[in-house]
Amino acid sequence: MRTAMLLALAGGLILPHLGAAQSYPARPVRLVVGYSAGGATDIAARAIAQKLSSQIGQQVIVENRPGAGSTLAMEFVARSAPDGYTLLFSNATIAMPSLFKKLAFDMRKDFMPVSLVGYGQVVLVVHPSLPVKSVKELVALSKRRPGEINYGSAGVGSFTHLAMALFESLSGAKIVHVPYKGSSQASIGVLTGDAQMLFSSPAAVLVQVRAGRLRPLGASGTRRTPVMPDVPTIAEAGVPGYDATSWYGMLMPSAAPKAAIKLLSDESVKALAASDIQTRLTKLGIEPAKGGVDEFGPHFAAELAKWAKVIKAAGIPPQ
Numbered sequence: 001m002r003t004a005m006l007l008a009l010a011g012g013l014i015l016p017h018l019g020a021a022q023s024y025p026a027r028p029v030r031l032v033v034g035y036s037a038g039g040a041t042d043i044a045a046r047a048i049a050q051k052l053s054s055q056i057g058q059q060v061i062v063e064n065r066p067g068a069g070s071t072l073a074m075e076f077v078a079r080s081a082p083d084g085y086t087l088l089f090s091n092a093t094i095a096m097p098s099l100f101k102k103l104a105f106d107m108r109k110d111f112m113p114v115s116l117v118g119y120g121q122v123v124l125v126v127h128p129s130l131p132v133k134s135v136k137e138l139v140a141l142s143k144r145r146p147g148e149i150n151y152g153s154a155g156v157g158s159f160t161h162l163a164m165a166l167f168e169s170l171s172g173a174k175i176v177h178v179p180y181k182g183s184s185q186a187s188i189g190v191l192t193g194d195a196q197m198l199f200s201s202p203a204a205v206l207v208q209v210r211a212g213r214l215r216p217l218g219a220s221g222t223r224r225t226p227v228m229p230d231v232p233t234i235a236e237a238g239v240p241g242y243d244a245t246s247w248y249g250m251l252m253p254s255a256a257p258k259a260a261i262k263l264l265s266d267e268s269v270k271a272l273a274a275s276d277i278q279t280r281l282t283k284l285g286i287e288p289a290k291g292g293v294d295e296f297g298p299h300f301a302a303e304l305a306k307w308a309k310v311i312k313a314a315g316i317p318p319q
Contacts, residue, residue: 024260028059030086031250032077034070034093040120040201040284044248045089047280048117051271056263062089069093069157069319071100078105082253084260087114092159092246095303098311099157101318108304111251114261115268116296118286120246121221122163123228125205125214126197127190135171135218135237138197142173150176152186152195157319160186160199162307163220163244165314171239190214199244202227203285220244227285247303248286249296265293 031049035041042064049060065073070093080086088094088111097107105111124135130149132138142149153161156179168175178195180186187205189195191213202225208214209228218234219225222243234242250268252261268291271277278288289295 024084024257024263025056025058027085028061029056029084029264031060031062031089032073032086033062033064033089034066034073035064036066037064040203040286041089041091041248043284044117044281044286047277048089048250048268048271051274051277052264052267055267055270069100071103074107074111075104077251078110078253080253082255082257084252084256084264086253087264088251089117089248090251091120091248092303092307094251095300096157096162096307096311097304098308099316099319110254112254112256112261113293113296113300114250114252114265115272115291115293116289116299117248117250117268117272117291118281118288119221120248120284120286121202121219121225122160122199122244122246123202123205123219123225123231124163124167124197124199124217124234125190125209126217127193127195128212128215129193130196130215132217133215135232135234135239138217139171139173139238142175146174147176149174149197150178150195152178152180152189152198154183154186155179155181157311157316158183159244159246161316162310162314163199165316166244166310167234167239167242169310169313170242201285203283221287223287225285226282226287247289247299249289249300261293265291268292 031045033042033045046062049062052060065076077086077088094107132141151164180189186198190198205214209216216228216231218237219231224233272288272291281288
């Protein structure tokens with residue numbers, strides 16, 4: 001009799017925990033973005049959050065925590081309770097820890113990739129006054145006039161800076177860096193002639209390209225961007241092996257429950273297969289990924305190794 005009572009009591013204690021695990025998510029999920037509202041990263045995060053909300057039966061709330069190259073958001077998520085209710089929506093910047101002097105977390109140990117949302121290219125555009133119409137002509141001109149040609153970027157260590165650093169490394173081009181405080185300022189700098197070229201998202205410069213105020217020379221990915229399908233990739237335009245593809249993905253604290261990681265990974269795969277999500281991402285210049293841990297895990301590890309080499313070769317000091 002006593003044994004039966006103890007077993008019943010034990011069962012009563014265990015069942016609620018089992019039920020809690022099986023009912024995940026039991027409350028809203030927070031998706032933290034390290035950039036201000038309105039940018040490509042934020043818009044992509046909101047598109048995915050809306051879709052996931054309808055799939056998992058709980059609201060996925062986007063929370064913007066911009067600043068310090070998105071490291072404030074990274075630290076917040078890394079230090080959050082590893083219960084599956086706080087995720088980070090990031091771009092390729094998270095795979096570049098050597099850009100920062102000191103971080104309160106380890107990107108390799110403190111984060112678990114959950115879902116790779118998509119790939120984003122940048123396109124190399126020049127001011128029409130620059131007498132070049134191809135990547136090869138640009139490289140040749142920069143070698144004839146070293147120190148005379150410059151490019152704008154969104155700031156030291158930004159993806160647009162690193163894309164050009166990789167371009168110089170592989171092509172031998174000699175171009176002076178002019179960092180601005182953000183992509184929009186860099187674009188204005190080129191349009192006004194203060195800088196002569198920059199890497200930018202295709203969607204951000206499409207209107208200026210169509211108006212003839214900017215001239216596109218090459219896209220940074222391994223395939224042509226659907227936003228500008230007539231523009232060759234930089235690799236096919238004369239710099240073999242060039243690939244500076246940014247990406248967007250979701251990560252959780254590494255100690256988060258495996259069941260939560262699997263569920264959100266699986267649901268992300270479903271969301272990214274939906275035609276409405278693919279259309280929304282494509283309009284942003286983002287090529288939808290298949291999603292899931294299986295795709296994101298190896299990609300994240302490869303990106304960490306790749307950009308560490310680029311940053312070291314370019315001599316970019318930690319910020």
